[in-house]
Amino acid sequence: MAAITLENVSRHFGAVAAVDNVNLNVEAGEFVTLLGPSGCGKTTTLRMVAGLEQNTGGRIGIDGQIVSDAQAKFFMPPERRMLGMVFQSYAIWPHMTVFDNVAYPLRIRRRPANEIQDRVKGALRLVEMENYADRPAPALSGGQQQRVAIARALVFEPRVLLLDEPLSNLDARLRTQTGDEFRSLQKRLGITSLYVTHDQSEAMALSDRVVVMHSGHILQIGSPEDIYRHPTSRGVAAFFGSPNFLPSQVTHCTQQANGSFMLTLDGPGWTGPCGCSSAQPLGAQVVVMIRSENMGVSTNGTATAADAMTWNGQVVQSIFRGTHRSLIVETPAGRLNIDVPAVTNPENGSTVTVVADRQAAWATPA
Amino acid sequence: MTDDTAGALRSSSTPTSKLGGVDNVGFRLARYFTGRDALVLALIAILGFLAVYPLTMLFYGSLHSTPPGMAGEFNLDGYRSIMTASNVIVLLNTIGISLGKTVPSLLMAVFLAWIIARTDTPYRDKLEVLITLPFFVPPILTAMAWGMLGNPQVGLLNQVWKWATGSTVSPINVYSYGGVIWHQVQYSTPFLFLFIVDIFRAMDPALEESSRMCGASRWRTFRNITLMLMLPALTNSFILSFIRGIENFESPLFFGTPAKITVITTEIYNSINHRATPDYQYATALSFAIMALMFLLVIWQWYVLRGRTFSTVTGKGYAPNVMKLGPWKWVTFGFCVLFFFITVILPIGQLAIGSFFKFFGFYSRDMFTFEHYTAVFSNSEIWRGFWNTMILGLAGATATMFLGSIVAYVSIRTRWRGRRLIDALAWLPWMMPGMVLGIGFLWAFAMLPGPIPIYGTIWALMLAYMALGTPVSVRVMSSAYAQLSYDLEECSRVHGATFFQTLWRILIALAWPSFAVGWVLAFFGIMRELSASILLYSVGSEVLSVVLLRLWSNGQAEQVSVIGLFMMLLVIVFRWAQLRFIKSRISTL
Numbered sequence: 001m002a003a004i005t006l007e008n009v010s011r012h013f014g015a016v017a018a019v020d021n022v023n024l025n026v027e028a029g030e031f032v033t034l035l036g037p038s039g040c041g042k043t044t045t046l047r048m049v050a051g052l053e054q055n056t057g058g059r060i061g062i063d064g065q066i067v068s069d070a071q072a073k074f075f076m077p078p079e080r081r082m083l084g085m086v087f088q089s090y091a092i093w094p095h096m097t098v099f100d101n102v103a104y105p106l107r108i109r110r111r112p113a114n115e116i117q118d119r120v121k122g123a124l125r126l127v128e129m130e131n132y133a134d135r136p137a138p139a140l141s142g143g144q145q146q147r148v149a150i151a152r153a154l155v156f157e158p159r160v161l162l163l164d165e166p167l168s169n170l171d172a173r174l175r176t177q178t179g180d181e182f183r184s185l186q187k188r189l190g191i192t193s194l195y196v197t198h199d200q201s202e203a204m205a206l207s208d209r210v211v212v213m214h215s216g217h218i219l220q221i222g223s224p225e226d227i228y229r230h231p232t233s234r235g236v237a238a239f240f241g242s243p244n245f246l247p248s249q250v251t252h253c254t255q256q257a258n259g260s261f262m263l264t265l266d267g268p269g270w271t272g273p274c275g276c277s278s279a280q281p282l283g284a285q286v287v288v289m290i291r292s293e294n295m296g297v298s299t300n301g302t303a304t305a306a307d308a309m310t311w312n313g314q315v316v317q318s319i320f321r322g323t324h325r326s327l328i329v330e331t332p333a334g335r336l337n338i339d340v341p342a343v344t345n346p347e348n349g350s351t352v353t354v355v356a357d358r359q360a361a362w363a364t365p366a
Numbered sequence: 367m368t369d370d371t372a373g374a375l376r377s378s379s380t381p382t383s384k385l386g387g388v389d390n391v392g393f394r395l396a397r398y399f400t401g402r403d404a405l406v407l408a409l410i411a412i413l414g415f416l417a418v419y420p421l422t423m424l425f426y427g428s429l430h431s432t433p434p435g436m437a438g439e440f441n442l443d444g445y446r447s448i449m450t451a452s453n454v455i456v457l458l459n460t461i462g463i464s465l466g467k468t469v470p471s472l473l474m475a476v477f478l479a480w481i482i483a484r485t486d487t488p489y490r491d492k493l494e495v496l497i498t499l500p501f502f503v504p505p506i507l508t509a510m511a512w513g514m515l516g517n518p519q520v521g522l523l524n525q526v527w528k529w530a531t532g533s534t535v536s537p538i539n540v541y542s543y544g545g546v547i548w549h550q551v552q553y554s555t556p557f558l559f560l561f562i563v564d565i566f567r568a569m570d571p572a573l574e575e576s577s578r579m580c581g582a583s584r585w586r587t588f589r590n591i592t593l594m595l596m597l598p599a600l601t602n603s604f605i606l607s608f609i610r611g612i613e614n615f616e617s618p619l620f621f622g623t624p625a626k627i628t629v630i631t632t633e634i635y636n637s638i639n640h641r642a643t644p645d646y647q648y649a650t651a652l653s654f655a656i657m658a659l660m661f662l663l664v665i666w667q668w669y670v671l672r673g674r675t676f677s678t679v680t681g682k683g684y685a686p687n688v689m690k691l692g693p694w695k696w697v698t699f700g701f702c703v704l705f706f707f708i709t710v711i712l713p714i715g716q717l718a719i720g721s722f723f724k725f726f727g728f729y730s731r732d733m734f735t736f737e738h739y740t741a742v743f744s745n746s747e748i749w750r751g752f753w754n755t756m757i758l759g760l761a762g763a764t765a766t767m768f769l770g771s772i773v774a775y776v777s778i779r780t781r782w783r784g785r786r787l788i789d790a791l792a793w794l795p796w797m798m799p800g801m802v803l804g805i806g807f808l809w810a811f812a813m814l815p816g817p818i819p820i821y822g823t824i825w826a827l828m829l830a831y832m833a834l835g836t837p838v839s840v841r842v843m844s845s846a847y848a849q850l851s852y853d854l855e856e857c858s859r860v861h862g863a864t865f866f867q868t869l870w871r872i873l874i875a876l877a878w879p880s881f882a883v884g885w886v887l888a889f890f891g892i893m894r895e896l897s898a899s900i901l902l903y904s905v906g907s908e909v910l911s912v913v914l915l916r917l918w919s920n921g922q923a924e925q926v927s928v929i930g931l932f933m934m935l936l937v938i939v940f941r942w943a944q945l946r947f948i949k950s951r952i953s954t955l
Contacts, residue, residue, distance in 0.1 A: 052856050078859040079867075085860040091853035095875050104871075105861035152861065162860070 420806030464611025770839025
């Protein structure tokens, strides 16, 4: 049974649609991330699930129970939806201790004192904050506040956990660490989570599935790998990193067993087969996406795989980035961004052969 | 590409179960909405009665030929009669005096705020408390004290001058333009200081540091960055202070009237109280004219501030740049102490001295007496005024703050329909000087149907005080709510608390220090109020300020000194309690 169901959900502010006709199913125990640039409607979607905003169209269900139906004018206030939520600012109440903050959802529900004691201690142990229970909330660091906010959201075992950019106020190192910890906690507890972020690497690392949103619409839903490697549109492809796009023309199109399509393309300096999510008519213009880390260079004409795509070109820029080196090579297919191992260091102006693995190429409608 | 969710949702909710759920909650929603509408309507009714009704009656009265409650005809005689050459001078006096006091006050306030917020002057925290104290002292007290200090014949300052120099001329005469302005400067400076010091503190030091890094000197940075960033706030403070100058009643009454200097407020007062037959139509028409002037000023304020964001004022706690003054820090320290000495110690000292001598101005040993104390304590009228003031202060401040809290909540924390109207209504009395509101209420109470006898009772004063206090209480509570992020409330809702549980456990729990601060402000506001009280009191409902004024006009300056001393004591106790208990509570948050 789906833990969260959005059915044609819309949110209009006057004539502007912040969220437009969104459909989404989150399965029980799943970790789903809403990803998109600011203003894409991801936070509004989350807030509509929380009941902090009212959807102007469509229906929202949690655990199979309808919590909001715009047409039937039915709206369940947030406090009756049995959710846990972590806010971007953490929203730790400054007039309470850590213990009081975490105990709040239980006290509101009038649980007996000994149960509150046990469950708060348990929740604080989960986030390794049990030694801070009596601290006043403002005396915590950002990372500690974040842990308290998670403990508070988990303490009464909510049906669904909502998270609104919970890592964005932490510094980079802490962000990765906290994110990984939270993901393993989520897997251990098996709690359904809906997560909002604008950070692609965060979305990839944490999620079972990623929902890419743009200006109120869902562009694509899929596993992180699927979305990264097989985008359905150029917008989704461009959202992750800065891939190379090669304009090409379709000369042939067949459906594959897995539902995707195999095109035969005629592009600048190469021809051959390439995968695509949708059927393309013959003669249509498409762009082929190849990510920079899937390209390499060969300086002395060493053997390359027989079906690899190759172009000859001149190195015009070379930047050492520590983990790798970023090259820009001027080729007949245009300027290509290529990430090579840091030890590979072709001189500026030297002629190289650019090699791309055909498996890494993916076509999207132009 | 989207999931096919329709099937899942349909299977999870059979038509019957869905209908049941919708009906249930639909019913509850309907009840909730009517409760909300009832609250909005009640607020509109209360605020309408406090602000729109007296304003409407003021307009009605300005066209009505006879005093409130008497049969008469409608004509434009009132407006005709205020178009005189002498009233042009009254208008120029009003504007000139207000400008004359606002400019030096603003300069002094900026200087003092800079000393307190941005220099290493010793004992800054203590000095801040001392500098702001004059703001809390009822102006009628310092007016009387300065009347005794600066009296051209027997004033203490003149006596000291003559004794020290052997000269026979009195250098100081408070019964002059200078006296009127000087008395107002004492109040405007701490009032403006309170605004400006927070702006100095809230400014992100990086804004100034980056200017220094660009090669600007400290002084250049102050001029080009600090002052420019503060400019919107300074302009706003300037206009606010100017408006308060026009509303001012005590200073021109005490120092202007004896010198035949008349401003609009005293002209209104005189036309009702100091003529053989009170000319209500004239007074009402004049009140309406001053309202028009205030309206223009408010429009100007709105125009100046439009689109300005006080983005430098983030409410975030920055550690501001502190300038090391070296030995100069004792000069700035001395300046602050001098300000405190002149605005607080001198008047209190005068009241203390005055209270112990038979006649003020004759300070010799054989004149020493306690008779004024016994006279005051055995005077039942004074006691009645004291209790009336206390009851009105406690009840009025409480009622005002409750109203202000609800109005502020509705207008800034909700998106309810009608919230803008409520906000505008609550703000309307801000434009009405106490004198004008007093006249408006005179008419308003007289026009009420018979079974509601408010006029002549203590309720008349209570309602006027609530109207006058509401704009400030709304402002205090608005800024308190604005500092609390919505997340704090929403988080509580998501974790299971209802609207009212959230209100109590989160919002009130976090905003009560501001409530207490606003309460004390409202209480002081009521204790010092004179201009509306003087019009609305009647025998039995006198308040202390009215009793003081009557004693003063009867020439009993010595008894006035006794009462004044006790009022001062009250002010200091309240202010101390406020700083001791409320500030310490806020700082732990």
